[in-house]
Amino acid sequence: MAFRTRIWARRARVVGVRVARLVRTGVAGLVPGSRHVVRAVHRKWRRSLQFRTVLTTLMLAIASFAVVGAYLSNQIANNLFQERLAQAESETRYNVKQVQDTFDGAQVTDQSSVITLVYDTLNAVEGRGSVIQRYVFEAMPDQTKPRNRWVESRASDQLTISVIPTELRTAVQDSGKEQFWASTEFPVGTQDRPGIAVGNKVTFNGTVYELYLIYDLNTAQKTLDEIQNVLLAGAAALALMIGAVAWYVTRNVVSPVSHAALVSEKLAAGQLQERMVVKGEDEVARLGASFNHMAASLQEQITQLATLSQMQQRFVSDVSHELRTPLTTVRMAAEVLYDAREEFDPINKRSAELLYHQVERFQSLLADLLEISRFDAGVAMLDAEPTDIVQVISHVLDGVAPVAAEYGSRVTLNAPAESIIAEMDDRRFDRILRNLVLNALEHGEGRPVSISVAANDTAVAVAVRDHGIGMSQAEAARVFDRFWRADPARARTTGGSGLGLSIAAEDTKLHNGWLQAWGKKGSGANFRLTLPLHQGGIITKSPLQLEPADVGIPGTGRERTLVLLDPSVPEPRLAVGKQHGDGLPNVEGDPDGGAPDGGAADGGTATGTADAGSTGSTGAGTKEWS
Structure with missing residues (x-):
């Protein structure tokens, strides 16, 4: 027997581990899915006015239905209970009077007759009335037991005195002939049912008994459940209808706005011929008409500006090209005068120099205008x-x-x-x-x-x-x-x-x-x-x-540094910059970083006028990168 117990315990542990693993796997799979759903709903909430309006309307409608439904359900349940309570109290008074009259008029002296009388009387009470009722019959404690007390307690099937609330028993025991009630639950078959217990005192053969009649409220509970189901179904149907109405109404308002946004994006993309579809004569239709008027005005103005811009670009390009030929001729003449300026008197020499420099500047301006025209025309290539x-x-x-x-x-x-x-x-x-x-x-x-x-x-x-x-x-x-x-x-x-x-x-x-x-x-x-x-x-x-x-x-x-020109040097000298270990160049011939022949150098910086491999500049030298 102990061996089988250990085997079954081991199997139970294995099954428990497997079930826990499955639950953990399921939860691990649900968490990412739920996060994805939450993110999708949040993104839809931020981006869709229609979704936000419909969802808000549904939430408010459901909250309203919940409040109203709870109030109605509470009122209906309270009315049903009060009705059953009044009926139970009325029938209890009548039944208790009948029982007491039967006990008072009984002429029985032997045990068998007493038990039969009590049993028949209580069974008659159980079957009497419009509501199913049960009873609990119990002798009050702390009484002197007479010789002929042959009945201590009796109850309907499956009932005991424990189904009676303690507060109700105490109230009945401490009272005279008053009647008391309390809500309770009692077993019927395999389930517990709600009920009302109504208690009184009766006397038989010198013994005081507690008589409790229990009324079944299962029928009232079923009625309340059916009413709640009807309210729930009605609320769901109304919520769906309200959601459909909200969707339809918001669609009629949001659709033109969405269409206007789409048309605006197309207009911004350069599709100036796009227009909104106008239907009806309401506010939305007037909005669409105004939008179309604005788009037409913008198209006209943009077209005019584009035309003017194209004319400007063409004018600048044409003028620049047309000026190149005469400018070339003027430049050639200016170069001839500039080269012969030494033979002129001072006034004419200065005029030749001014003419030459201004022609050079004019040619630079013309070249810049041609380049700008290429940028404006979109033909500049990289x-x-x-x-x-x-x-x-x-x-x-x-x-x-x-x-x-x-x-x-x-x-x-x-x-x-x-x-x-x-x-x-x-x-x-x-x-x-x-x-x-x-x-x-x-x-x-x-x-x-x-x-x-x-x-x-x-x-x-x-x-x-x-x-x-x-x-x-x-x-x-x-x-x-x-x-x-x-x-x-x-x-x-x-x-x-x-x-x-x-x-x-x-x-x-x-x-x-x-x-x-x-x-x-x-x-x-x-x-x-x-x-x-x-x-x-x-x-x-x-x-x-x-x-x-x-x-x-x-x-x-690590850096290399070149000083192109230092005005403190009277005459530019040849400077060769070499890479120092600290990342700065050093002047050739001075390992300590000093400047040759009095030239200034700071931190290994070469001083002089440098020319990268060319000798076209006055005073230019050569430089070398290591």
Whole structure:
């Protein structure tokens, strides 16, 4: 027997473990599904006005039905109970009177007759009345037992005195002839039923008995359940009807709004012929008509503006092309006069020089206008290929060396020791950087200009920092506008066309890059160009900060530095920059980082005018990167 018990216990543990595992697996599968449903409902709630309106209406309707249904159910249950209670009290009084009259008129002296009389009388009470009733007959405790008390207690089938609440028994025992009642439950077969127990006292053969009649409320409970089911079904049907009505009404209101949103998106995408469908004469129809009128007006204005823009672009392009031929002739004549200016008197010599420089400026302006017209026409193409950024920057610095010498600005390049290869159009990058450097020299008031280069995993950045007059935030926001000048009264001294930064911004857009400006009055300005390393790449963060932390813009990691021009050197000398162990170049012939022949060098920085492999500039030298 013990062996079988252990086997069954082991089997029970195995079954329990398997059931727990299944429950855990089911719960683990339900949690993600429930989260997905909750997220879907939340997303639908945020994005759909119709869904939000219908769901809110249903929730309010269900809450209202719940309150009203609970109130009605409570009232109906209370009325049914009060009706059954009044009936039970009335029938109990009548039955107790009949029992007491029967006991009082009985002429029995033997035990068998007494038991038969009590049994028959109580059975007659159980079958009498319109409501099924049962009884419990019990002699009161603490009584002197007479010789002829042959009946102590009696009850209907399956009933005992325990089904009578203690409070009711106490009230009956302590009373005289009053009648008391209490709610109770009593067993019928295998289930418990609700009922009302009504108690009284009766006397038989000198013994006082407690007589409790129990009335079955199962019929009333079934009636209440049916009423509640009807209320529930009616509430569900009404909720569905209200939801359907709310859906239909909101659909009639939301559908035109959704259609208007769709038409607005198409209009924003350039489909100016799209219009709303107008039906009826109500407020929604008037909204659609007004929307269509607005769309037609916008289409007309946009068409006019597009036509004017095309005419402007065509005019600029045509004029620029038509001016190229006479400008070439004028330039040739100006070059002849400029070359022969030494043979002229001072007045004519100055006139020849002015003519030559203004023709050069006019040709630059014409070239910029042609480039802008290509951008406006959308025909500008990007010819990207892998390019060493530092080499292009060195070429730009060689080209602007004469301008830097003219202004007396010290130009410094800070770049990483290793090469930075990026996919870009080197011609457009050269033009962007040249515009930024010339702009810094023009507005730098002869103060130092620094160029910093840095790269990360996705982008490369070049920052051009000057310490000149600076500009405000409002001016920095407009600095890339065409022909915009911070000070219209200020004369141009470098022959700029006013389109350089605008063209630079357009070139940057072709590269899918950023061109940003920072400035502060009296502290100079900083222009930051950020380009993706690979064509089609997305820039998430620039390797250089836009607002300088201090006077200079430090590079990152190991650096190589070239001072393009130092006005403190009386005569430019040949300078060869070599990589120091600390990341800075050193002048050849001075291992300690000093400047040869009195030239100034700070931290291993080569001083002089440098030319990246070319000798076309006055006082130019050569430089070498290690």
